[in-house]
Structures are given as structure tokens and as C-alpha cells.
Amino acid sequence: MFAIIQLVDSLISLYLWCLFIFVILTWLIHFGVVNTQNRLVYLVVDFLYKITDPILRPIRNILPNLGGIDISPIILVLALIFIRNLIVVDLAKLM
Numbered sequence: 001m002f003a004i005i006q007l008v009d010s011l012i013s014l015y016l017w018c019l020f021i022f023v024i025l026t027w028l029i030h031f032g033v034v035n036t037q038n039r040l041v042y043l044v045v046d047f048l049y050k051i052t053d054p055i056l057r058p059i060r061n062i063l064p065n066l067g068g069i070d071i072s073p074i075i076l077v078l079a080l081i082f083i084r085n086l087i088v089v090d091l092a093k094l095m
Contacts (some may be wrong), residue, residue, distance in 0.1 A: 005091055009012075012084045016077060022048035029082050 025045055028034040036042050052073075059072040 002092070003090055009084055009088045012080050012087075016080055017051055018048055019073055019080075020077060022052050 022045070025034060025041075025048065029036055029045070034041055034046060056072045056076060059075050060070065063072060063075070
């Protein structure tokens, strides 16, 4: 059971890193620092978009329009940290 808890913790941590990288890359793209015409950059951004957008889209639909500011990644990070703490800390105490 402990191995499953560690696996879930690792998967959530990996997803959080992917989310952070995606947010930073989108900022760099919007500021013109990173060029999406580069094939490697395009593939990385496309992959990160495909794994983060299905979870971010429902959050964006629930949140009100803040005039171009997207806080859905912040909400997702908080939710993932809560879930990770709930699983790792609380379930590990039960064992």
C-alpha cells in the first residue's frame, strides 16, 4: 500500500512540474522570447497543452472572466497539493 501512495505522490509531483513548465512557456511565448516555429518548442508546448488543458478547461469554465488573467493553474496547483497532502500524509498515518 505504501508503494501505491508513493506512486500517486510522484505522479502528482510530475504533473505539477509539467503545469509549471507549461505556464512559464506560455508566458515566454506571449512575450516573444520563445519562438513556436521551432519544431522542438512546438512539440513540447503541444504535449504540455494536451496533458494540462483537459483538467484546466473545466476550471476555466467555472471561474469568472478576470479580463485576460487566467488563474486556473493556481486553482489546480492548490487542489493538487491538497490531494497530495491528503493522500500522502493522512493515509500514511493510517498505516
